[in-house]
Amino acid sequence: MKALARQYDIASKTVRRLLDAAGAHSVPDDLSVPLDGDDQDHVADHQEQLxxxxVVVVDVPGLVAEHLAGIADLAVRQALEDGQxxxxxxxxxxxxxxxxxxxxxMIEHSVTALMESPxxxxxxxxxxxxxxxxxxTV
Structure with a gap:
């Protein structure tokens, strides 16, 4: 819990309250053991919800944005034009x-041209x- 608290810069008591609210009171000793059938269904249901x-937010460096401004991929150009x-x-x-x-x-389109300079x-x-x-995050 202390590691989670440090990672997310919150109090360890907050981590404990969140785990208690989620019903995560215990963790199996051996995490490599596969989940039983009921839990697998729950995992599959959760994955279907994703x-x-x-849609994610990423800061694209200006040099990359300049290179991508003239490419043929309409979705990439539109995303850059709508960006801040x-x-x-x-x-x-x-x-x-x-x-x-x-x-x-964007990464695929920019890889070859941008590799020419440091x-x-x-x-x-x-x-x-x-x-x-x-x-x-969901």
Whole structure:
């Protein structure tokens, strides 16, 4: 519980209250043992509740956004046009709210062209890391 409290920057008592409210009083000693049939159905039901292509928000580095502005993929261009420009020091980012598949398409479209310069490689890596790190919440 202390590790969860540190990770989410909350009090450990808050973690305890949340676990109690969720009915998570105990954890099996061996987590590698597969769940029994009833729990598998519950897990399958929970997975069905997740959206197939969730909409997530990712800050796209300006260099990546500039490269993607002229591509043929209409969904990517529309997402970038609808995004909010955020100025930071010398550079900028575009905060894009789009389905996860659109963000992955952005990465695929930008990989070859951005690998030609160190700044391009860094921008691509940052964007890729941000998309990978997105947490899908329901």
């Amino acid at each position: 959206p197939a292509d969730p 420009v955020i100025r930071r020091g010398q550079g900028y980012s575009v905060r894009v709210s789009a389905p996860l598949t659109v963000h992955r398409a 700044a391009g490689r860094k921008a691509h890596r940052i964007h890729s890391d941000r998309v990978t790190a997105v947490r899908i």
